[in-house]
Amino acid sequence: MSTLSETIDSALRAAAEAHLRFSQTSVQQRAELMHAIAAALEKNSDELIAAAAKETHLDAQRLLQELLRTSVQWQQYGDACEKGYWMHVIIDTALPEKNRPDIRKYNRALGPVVVFGASNFPFAYSTPGGDVASAIAAGCPVVVKAHPAHPQTSELTASIIRNCIAEKGFGEGVFSHITDSSFESGQLLVKHPLTAAVAFTGSLSGGKALYDLAAARPNPIPVFAEMGSVNPVFILPGAVSTRGDEIADKLVDSLTASAGQFCTNPGVWIMEDSAEITPFLEKLQQNISNRPVQEMLHPGIARQFHSRREEVLAAQGVSLLGATAEQQKEGFSLPTIAVTTAEAFRAAPTVQHEVFGPFAVLVKCRNQAELLSLAQNLEGQLTGTIWGNDSDISAINQLREILTEKCGRIIFNGVPTGVTVTQAMQHGGPFPGTTDTRFTAVGADAILRFIRPVCYQNWPDELLPLPLRNRNHSGIPRFINGELTKADLSL
Amino acid sequence: MSTLSETIDSALRAAAEAHLRFSQTSVQQRAELMHAIAAALEKNSDELIAAAAKETHLDAQRLLQELLRTSVQWQQYGDACEKGYWMHVIIDTALPEKNRPDIRKYNRALGPVVVFGASNFPFAYSTPGGDVASAIAAGCPVVVKAHPAHPQTSELTASIIRNCIAEKGFGEGVFSHITDSSFESGQLLVKHPLTAAVAFTGSLSGGKALYDLAAARPNPIPVFAEMGSVNPVFILPGAVSTRGDEIADKLVDSLTASAGQFCTNPGVWIMEDSAEITPFLEKLQQNISNRPVQEMLHPGIARQFHSRREEVLAAQGVSLLGATAEQQKEGFSLPTIAVTTAEAFRAAPTVQHEVFGPFAVLVKCRNQAELLSLAQNLEGQLTGTIWGNDSDISAINQLREILTEKCGRIIFNGVPTGVTVTQAMQHGGPFPGTTDTRFTAVGADAILRFIRPVCYQNWPDELLPLPLRNRNHSGIPRFINGELTKADLSL
Numbered sequence: 009m010s011t012l013s014e015t016i017d018s019a020l021r022a023a024a025e026a027h028l029r030f031s032q033t034s035v036q037q038r039a040e041l042m043h044a045i046a047a048a049l050e051k052n053s054d055e056l057i058a059a060a061a062k063e064t065h066l067d068a069q070r071l072l073q074e075l076l077r078t079s080v081q082w083q084q085y086g087d088a089c090e091k092g093y094w095m096h097v098i099i100d101t102a103l104p105e106k107n108r109p110d111i112r113k114y115n116r117a118l119g120p121v122v123v124f125g126a127s128n129f130p131f132a133y134s135t136p137g138g139d140v141a142s143a144i145a146a147g148c149p150v151v152v153k154a155h156p157a158h159p160q161t162s163e164l165t166a167s168i169i170r171n172c173i174a175e176k177g178f179g180e181g182v183f184s185h186i187t188d189s190s191f192e193s194g195q196l197l198v199k200h201p202l203t204a205a206v207a208f209t210g211s212l213s214g215g216k217a218l219y220d221l222a223a224a225r226p227n228p229i230p231v232f233a234e235m236g237s238v239n240p241v242f243i244l245p246g247a248v249s250t251r252g253d254e255i256a257d258k259l260v261d262s263l264t265a266s267a268g269q270f271c272t273n274p275g276v277w278i279m280e281d282s283a284e285i286t287p288f289l290e291k292l293q294q295n296i297s298n299r300p301v302q303e304m305l306h307p308g309i310a311r312q313f314h315s316r317r318e319e320v321l322a323a324q325g326v327s328l329l330g331a332t333a334e335q336q337k338e339g340f341s342l343p344t345i346a347v348t349t350a351e352a353f354r355a356a357p358t359v360q361h362e363v364f365g366p367f368a369v370l371v372k373c374r375n376q377a378e379l380l381s382l383a384q385n386l387e388g389q390l391t392g393t394i395w396g397n398d399s400d401i402s403a404i405n406q407l408r409e410i411l412t413e414k415c416g417r418i419i420f421n422g423v424p425t426g427v428t429v430t431q432a433m434q435h436g437g438p439f440p441g442t443t444d445t446r447f448t449a450v451g452a453d454a455i456l457r458f459i460r461p462v463c464y465q466n467w468p469d470e471l472l473p474l475p476l477r478n479r480n481h482s483g484i485p486r487f488i489n490g491e492l493t494k495a496d497l498s499l
Numbered sequence: 500m501s502t503l504s505e506t507i508d509s510a511l512r513a514a515a516e517a518h519l520r521f522s523q524t525s526v527q528q529r530a531e532l533m534h535a536i537a538a539a540l541e542k543n544s545d546e547l548i549a550a551a552a553k554e555t556h557l558d559a560q561r562l563l564q565e566l567l568r569t570s571v572q573w574q575q576y577g578d579a580c581e582k583g584y585w586m587h588v589i590i591d592t593a594l595p596e597k598n599r600p601d602i603r604k605y606n607r608a609l610g611p612v613v614v615f616g617a618s619n620f621p622f623a624y625s626t627p628g629g630d631v632a633s634a635i636a637a638g639c640p641v642v643v644k645a646h647p648a649h650p651q652t653s654e655l656t657a658s659i660i661r662n663c664i665a666e667k668g669f670g671e672g673v674f675s676h677i678t679d680s681s682f683e684s685g686q687l688l689v690k691h692p693l694t695a696a697v698a699f700t701g702s703l704s705g706g707k708a709l710y711d712l713a714a715a716r717p718n719p720i721p722v723f724a725e726m727g728s729v730n731p732v733f734i735l736p737g738a739v740s741t742r743g744d745e746i747a748d749k750l751v752d753s754l755t756a757s758a759g760q761f762c763t764n765p766g767v768w769i770m771e772d773s774a775e776i777t778p779f780l781e782k783l784q785q786n787i788s789n790r791p792v793q794e795m796l797h798p799g800i801a802r803q804f805h806s807r808r809e810e811v812l813a814a815q816g817v818s819l820l821g822a823t824a825e826q827q828k829e830g831f832s833l834p835t836i837a838v839t840t841a842e843a844f845r846a847a848p849t850v851q852h853e854v855f856g857p858f859a860v861l862v863k864c865r866n867q868a869e870l871l872s873l874a875q876n877l878e879g880q881l882t883g884t885i886w887g888n889d890s891d892i893s894a895i896n897q898l899r900e901i902l903t904e905k906c907g908r909i910i911f912n913g914v915p916t917g918v919t920v921t922q923a924m925q926h927g928g929p930f931p932g933t934t935d936t937r938f939t940a941v942g943a944d945a946i947l948r949f950i951r952p953v954c955y956q957n958w959p960d961e962l963l964p965l966p967l968r969n970r971n972h973s974g975i976p977r978f979i980n981g982e983l984t985k986a987d988l989s990l
Contacts, residue, residue, distance in 0.1 A: 028900065098923040098944075109913065111923035116903065118937070223714035227879070227930040230937070388718070404962065409519065412607065412953055412964075419956040422600065431978065432591040432602035434954035439718040445951045446609070446721070453589075453952070460936045461944070462903055463925035465910040471895065473903075485983075487922065492976075492983070 012188055013196055016151075019184035020202040023120035023149035026181030031117035031147040033178070034474070035090045035482050038145060042086030044172045046079040049136060049165070056164055060130040063158035065303035070266055071130070078131040080429050081138045081450075088431070088452030089145035092484025094459065097475055099488045099497060102466070112476040113463035117147030119204025121458055122197045124218070125155035125162060126209035127305050128269040133449075134158065135185065136165040138429075139207035139232075142454035148204070149182045153197060156189030157306045163187065198222050198231075205458055208233040209271070209449065212362075212440050219443045232457050233443040234436065236362040237390040238275035239424045242379065242407055243288075245280055246397030247421070252288035255395055259368075260295035260343075262423035267302040267341040268366030269309070272391050272424040275362055280379055281349075281372035292345055292370070293330035299343040301334045304365065310339045313365035317344055320369065323359050325352025329370055341365050350378045354385065376403055383410045388438025388445065391417045391424035414438060416445065503679055504687055507642075510675035511693040514611035514640035517672030522608035522638040524669070525965070526581045526973050529636060533577030535663045537570040540627060540656070547655055551621040554649035556794035561757055562621070569622040571920050572629045572941075579922070579943030580636035583975025585950065588966055590979045590988060593957070603967040604954035608638030610695025612949055613688045615709070616646035616653060617700035618796050619760040624940075625649065626676065627656040629920075630698035630723075633945035639695070640673045644688055647680030648797045654678065689713050689722075696949055699724040700762070700940065703853075703931050710934045723948050724934040725927065727853040728881040729766035730915045733870065733898055734779075736771055737888030738912070743779035746886050750859075751786035751834075753914035758793040758832040759857030760800070763882050763915040766853055771870055772840075772863035783836055783861070784821035790834040792825045795856065801830045804856035808835055811860065814850050816843025820861055832857050841869045845876065867894055874901045879929025879936065882908045882915035905929060907936065 057071045095114050102110040121143040125134035135152050143150045154162035166185040173182050198206055198221045208215050215233030222231045262274050304310040329347040336342050343366040350373040353359055373379040392411035396404040411418050416437035427450050435450035436442045447457045474481045478497040485492050548562045586606050593601040612634040616625035626643050634641045645653035657676040664673050689697055689712045699706050706724030713722045753765050795801040820838040827833050834857040841864040844850055864870040883902035887895040902909050907928035918941050926941035927933045938948045965972045969988040976983050
């Protein structure tokens with residue numbers, strides 16, 4: 009047995025061991041741990057941001073926002089853990105005359121969760137990120153595979169989490185941190201018999217490979233892979249003619265923030281062609297020319313950006329609409345907007361797929377019918393956006409219905425970047441946006457990915473798990489014979 | 500294109516077309532349809548039971564119970580549809596000072612669902628079964644592949660559903676019925692690009708084959724396959740010594756009801772060996788010898804039963820404890836209890852796997868440690884059962900924790916057959932019990948399999964889907980800024 013597989017085996021054995029105790033901790037105990045982690049992340053913000061800035065080239069202001077958001081995730085998911093709706097406690101008491109037994113069900117932790125950190129969010133989707141926080145809220149131990157692009161940041165945040173776990177007296181196996189950067193370690197983690205679920209944020213090829221590995225296990229396990237998406241933006245004629253400048257400003261801001269390295273980056277802009285859109289196109293050209301080149305997360309991402317950018321620009325029927333006026337620099341982005349027709353877009357899969365970075369393709373349609381048909385043929389997306397005015401109402405209604413089938417989140421007169429951490433958020437979407445459109449990666453409902461229901465039939469009260477006993481020990485809402493209540497059950 | 504693939508293609512095209520309208524019907528409209536189907540099934544019970552009795556060889560009393568249960572499923576899931584908790588509406592209003600947009604989320608129908616009927620429940624898990632009822636509740640059109648073992652029953656129930664759908668004015672594509680019996684039709688249904696999810700009840704080999712097909716699609720889709728399970732029963736020393744006769748009666752009743760053709764049939768009985776269990780074993784022998792042979796669902800199932808029965812009895816270390824005193828008959832069951840040791844059981848996978856029919860293996864363990872270790876090594880199960888008295892408390896507590904990780908439902912001092920239709924029911928369990936332990940196939944929460952969340956950001960009220968508007972049009976419970984309420988939202 010190699011050292012690597014020993015390391016992974018021992019992390020998962022420790023996690024499986026910890027699972028038996030950690031899954032039975034109270035929601036209050038876990039909420040307390042999570043609130044402590046939230047506070048510790050904020051307390052160490054200077055050191056964390058300095059490390060992350062060096063490793064990711066993201067600016068300190070953006071990193072501060074991300075760190076605060078990460079802390080808010082621990083806070084909110086901890087609050088949701090304690091509120092306990094996710095536990096979905098159902099108590100149906102016996103009806104002897106109908107031969108109905110007493111049955112009580114609740115959601116329990118699924119088991120050890122393997123989380124893959126992402127390169128583009130060193131905090132919010134990495135070692136201290138939302139996948140880890142939601143798994144912990146569910147009561148699952150976590151084994152994190154740190155993203156190799158920011159090892160020091162990962163290790164600093166891991167040690168904050170480890171310290172909080174130790175201080176609160178939870179066992180060591182609750183959180184493990186694998187720093188090996190090989191693809192092999194990822195494979196071993198997903199294939200390990202004790203792994204119960206996998207969460208991943210990254211590329212389509214990476215996420216799909218993990219999904220395939222998990223589906224081919226002797227016992228398949230769920231994989232929540234949040235992958236690429238071009239996040240189409242539909243700009244309708246009424247909106248262009250009355251608010252073209254505002255839209256051009258917001259879109260280019262959204263496209264170029266953090267060097268375009270967001271999974272919700274707006275990569276495809278779709279509109280009807282006409283003489284009236286000329287001022288809008290000119291405004292886009294002007295905006296993009298003013299944008300600076302920015303150092304990307306790591307040299308590999310920059311190389312991939314330039315290679316994909318050139319590939320799309322070289323495709324049949326695609327031309328350059330505008331780009332930054334700055335010179336290209338090694339390792340830096342090159343903000344760019346390409347332009348094409350619906351026909352050329354449809355003909356070239358390479359143009360339809362994500363270019364990770366500040367690159368958008370503007371697609372001109374001959375008329376509304378072509379625009380709607382193009383929408384109908386889109387793949388699954390994390391988000392879809394519609395810019396429209398009162399005069400666009402018919403197209404808005406049709407597009408909303410089409411996008412509802414294709415997307416997880418549908419934005420009206422806004423931009424897709426800036427994923428608010430709130431329970432109503434749906435950060436997910438049909439394949440290839442994610443591997444499982446039934447769940448979200450952001451917001452407290454992310455907890456729902458890591459639980460499974462178990463029911464107990466005709467058990468004496470004192471032998472039931474605490475949340476199912478007559479007395480409502482955790483004070484959580486429970487459905488008792490169909491009615492939602494926080495009251496104790498008196499029989 | 501063959502006729503078969505044309506049939507399937509046109510069913511799924513009609514379903515996809517219907518989905519756009521049906522997913523937007525109100526919960527009240529769908530509940531009304533479902534209640535009408537419940538009533539129509541009961542109204543036609545004489546004709547349905549006569550057809551099913553002829554095709555399945557199950558007795559009329561059992562079939563009446565099953566039909567009433569099927570009607571209750573439509574009724575209950577219709578009620579749950581209307582209550583609307585499953586829709587999980589979350590409204591988080593804008594907080595401009597925190598730069599938080601208005602975001603509103605709810606669960607929507609996933610799309611066309613393919614349902615495979617089961618042979619052993621001509622009503623409850625077939626054409627008018629729980630998978631179909633829960634998909635309809637979610638707002639999903641359904642394409643049913645009728646089970647070929649009871650074509651007439653399937654067609655009669657299909658026509659009842661079709662009539663109700665027509666009477667209520669829903670379009671044709673909401674329900675399609677494929678009567679082709681080939682394996683190829685199943686493959687085509689699962690691989691069809693417009694299929695959004697699959698529900699199946701049947702064998703491990705059948706369910707796993709469909710799972711693998713779905714996972715290998717260009718866009719993988721969820722498969723809810725409820726497969727085999729041996730439903731282990733642990734009979735602890737205190738219970739044996741004080742209630743041996745009662746346990747022996749209930750277990751043999753449970754084992755032989757409906758010729759043992761239940762997925763929750765108790766197939767493995769585990770106890771500590773000692774001189775004190777002799778009266779219990781004698782009582783089992785006596786009970787099983789009195790049981791009649793019964794005609795099984797179809798000749799193929801009977802052949803498979805006898806072949807598996809002989810395979811297990813021929814395994815190393817396995818002997819016959821007792822069997823029916825009646826003569827073997829072609830196409831009939833042969834109620835049987837085998838006996839073996841924990842060591843022999845562990846050594847032979849063939850003994851550990853399900854024998855579909857009235858056949859149980861009693862496993863004698865040398866001591867409690869061996870019994871617990873055997874429990875630890877079980878595969879995933881739909882159910883686990885513990886018989887215990889006060890004197891067994893330590894083993895009960897340990898077994899409950901072990902079984903919680905292995906099973907969907909854990910029964911105390913009872914039998915696993917008789918799956919109550921109630922919201923607290925968890926009919927599911929870790930692989931190979933099912934392909935997705937996170938969901939149930941029975942109870943109104945079965946609806947949760949067929950939905951996905953979608954959120955809308957910053958939409959004007961009048962353009963939002965009805966359940967998300969300020970006015971609570973459907974009167975369903977909604978989380979508004981974290982508080983659950985049925986009130987309208989006033990901004």
